[in-house]
Every structure is written in structure tokens, then in C-alpha cells.
Amino acid sequence: MLIPIRxxxxxxxxxxxxxxxxxxxxxxxxxxxxxxxxxxNYCCRVCFLTSPDLTDKINQYKII
Ligand SMILES: [Zn+2]
Incomplete structure (x- = not known):
């Protein structure tokens, strides 16, 4: 999942x-x-700490 823009x-x-x-x-x-x-800000830090980078895992699956 990608991090929110703002x-x-x-x-x-x-x-x-x-x-x-x-x-x-x-x-x-x-x-x-x-x-x-x-x-x-705590709210901003939470966004970073709770947004795992799943790009590599998502790329393992192909669209049929
Ligand atoms: Zn914030």
C-alpha cells in the first residue's frame, strides 16, 4: 500500500x-x-510507521 499524499x-x-x-x-x-x-506531528508519524511498502509483494502477481 502506498502512503497517502497528504x-x-x-x-x-x-x-x-x-x-x-x-x-x-x-x-x-x-x-x-x-x-x-x-x-x-504524531498523526504524520503514524502514517509513515503504519504504511508498509508492499510494492515488491504486489509485483509478484500478474494480471490475467
Ligand atoms: Zn499529520
Missing amino acids: CISCGELLADKWERYQAQIKIKEKKQVLDELGIK
Whole structure:
């Protein structure tokens, strides 16, 4: 599932930070990455922490 373009609660733009977040969490802890990206609101942090990247799993299935 993809992350929402904007935060559902406060409306802050999130999608522009998604690729940097995905790249950084392989190296650092999620808390540190969110702090560095400037995501301070709890509502926005929840969007990142609860949106798993399922792109690779979805790509395993072919459309008939
Ligand atoms: Zn928010």
C-alpha cells in the first residue's frame, strides 16, 4: 500500500518524503529518520510507521 499524499489529519505533505524515508530506514532507526525529515506531528508519524511498502509483494502477481 502506498502512503497517502497528504496526512489525513493535519494535511501536511508526506508523499515527497516517502522515498527518502524508505532508503534511510535500511540504515538508521525509524525514529531518527522521522526526526531528520522534520516529521514532528504524531498523526504524520503514524502514517509513515503504519504504511508498509508492499510494492515488491504486489509485483509478484500478474494480471490475467
Ligand atoms: Zn499529520
